[in-house]
Amino acid sequence: MRSPITGGVLLLLAVLVALFWANVLSGEGYEGVWTTKLTIGIGDLSITEDLRHWINDGLMALFFLVLGLEVKHEFVAGSLRDPRAAAVPIAAAVGGAVLPALIYVAFTVGGAGSEGWGIPMATDVAFAIAVLALLGSRIVPAIKTFLLTLAVVDDILAVLVIAIFYTDTIVPGWLFAAILGLLAIKLLQRAMVTSVPVYVLIGFVVWVCMLESGVHATIAGVALGLITPAGSFRGRDVLHALKDRIEPVTALLIVPLFALANAGVVLTGGVVGDAASSGVALGVLVGLVIGKPVGIALTALLVQRVGLGRLDPVIGVAHLVGIGALAGIGFTVSLFISDLAFDGPELAQLAKIGVFAGSLLSGALGAFLLLRATRPQVPGPPPTARSTPDVE
Template structure:
């Protein structure tokens, strides 16, 4: 065993200044979580307003939403009630954004890899089937068995908002799991609406819809003016769905699935940067317009539309939907009727119990059978809280109430069931999350390395059987990480084969815009066996890590450039970097470099002798520790 020589050194003074940046990054995360709550809060306020309005002035609530609105020219006219305008027209925009998210997840998101997708997909399917089965069993004989679609879907808006409000301290991997589950859940719900709750079907208008959808697909090839073309074709497709008897909101989904989605191409990004530099050198309206258009075009239409419509959906459309559909008349007689109604209890049990059994039960079985990826932080107690939260049906549940039930009294009982189930699901998940935080306090403390070193997965430099291990979570644009790499190299020279070094990604994108691209480029290089060579190249020139610089470095290292560029946007590469980032979040890593020394987190300076001293500690021999240092 190599003798460890210990020399006392003072901490790097730059670490002190970086502490303020760490606190600032934490504040930014808090603000981001607050933004996620806003949509759910507005939706909750709209729901309460609808209930109050319906009970204070029953006649005015119903009269207002049954007001007719006629739009048209000459003999060509459309007649809607305000209620139908919200449910058939505005909700088509909501379903359009759902379709965009579905398209993105299957193209470049969490559902591109089967090992990642299998757990949320199976959980979502079980979360659709078991609630429907329980509802049918309970509502049998009531005459409302056909309304089983009410209990199949989870409200994504409330799910995300509630998770931000009451979720665990580090919800990252649970959030990814629930969002992937919600996408599959939405697909199932939309399919059921189309196949089960479509009446008076007329296939002829769908031929017009098919022609319009074909036009939507080919619009991507237009050189300019795509926006008006998309809008015109979308209106035609929506009208065709309306005339066919298929619920017109599904037109939004059909259109969204044809909108292209892709990761930014480096050539497009470089062109946008060149135009921006030209504008800076010679500011004028022509260059400004060209630079703005180039920047916009470098992002896929799918992502641009999601960003554009998301605020309107969250802050306008969904609150209006709640205001138009959540107006439950509450009286002692109605509540007494709901308490004894098989319809109401079928909804409550289906959403609260069925969703929990379906999502949690299937995930637990997959965990026992070791099928699919869970990852650090996605523990069964966390999944249990998320499964309970899935019992908030609300938006699509209220939507299907209107489709599946004609009797106003039964509709009222169903709405009582949906609202009661949502409240119960919220309370149950709150209890589960709070208990989970209490019984697993060290899970988020970050004092132990949650994902053990795996030679097949990790980037390991040194002998697999080395008695000492340093795992670094770092950022290729971070000056402190550059210093740490030099210190670790000195330790390696001192200890030789007794040390193995492992790099994991924790890019601080709020400070280093190119850090994420650098991490993905290093992963792409690793697929050609050049990870550590690429890492050294990135550290050597931290100021120049634009797309062209990354390609230049790959060429200098002799990489296959065509394969390298393909791998840059592959799900394997992007998923690998995101996994490291989620692991870092689960361990409350808010600054880099963060070093885990033999599995235990070491707080202090990271010069070579300090690292050697930490490695020599008796309690560092078997655990997995980390040294957390300031962020740049």
């Protein structure tokens, strides 16, 4: 159940079910379910959201909590600890985020949908790692490490984009209260308090304050992950213990549920034809399929050439392009940003079609390129033995 393939397969099945539900069964029925209002709480101490937003704003905070834990680990004890080793994938992640955004802007400049430039910046690490796992032992560990490091930095950039550019109105009082909650957790850690219910309660309060502040509520998950102790805490490795408990829940339940609630794009009634001529859909598609691999490969090679970082000798140009193509699988976070970027559902639907097509093509292209770059060497004929004269 902890295999990366399992999470990827469940995510894919959820997408297929959502598409079948919206296109074959009933598009109105699909939307009717996920727009059903649900109130949690009593009186003034209650929150009312539809089911889709409870998933996107609530449950996905746990997904972003795991993301924050991964970032903290990588900076403290992982691949981002060594600046020279981390310089190439960090720069590659930036190049692989900026170029797709520029491509999207080029397709939408002067038209509707230009605010969706953050959509093709993201990488779905679950799908990307699942594809690598399917390729088996042909993929050397250095390739997986490079992709993981790149994906972590990519996630940091996505979180910053969501927090800065896709936040409409900030309510300072609620934001200040959220920050006080985070400080309270740090003080409890310094006091060596180990009561899990206390941390859960304060974490929930931080989430509510972040939700009410106008900053996207999932940022609370990232913040809580980043302030989790990375070393031994009262004899326990809290960071990895927390990650091991929550990650299976997010990979096997929350992310597939997110896909089920958000991937039900209606593809009938000429929508696909509209997407084929839409700058929004084409900008996302080209940004993921071309912008990601080109931006990642060129930036990585440039950083190594000027001596700012070093690249593992086993990773060649073909590997970089293949890794960049896999990074073009932007699925989960790209869908997430699609709903944040646009006010109406029409542009979001077009963007999601671009995400589907771009992620599918990127995954197939990345797998093909990496298999081709790592194909086993065909053994040549054995060397011919040469006779030597006897020495008396």
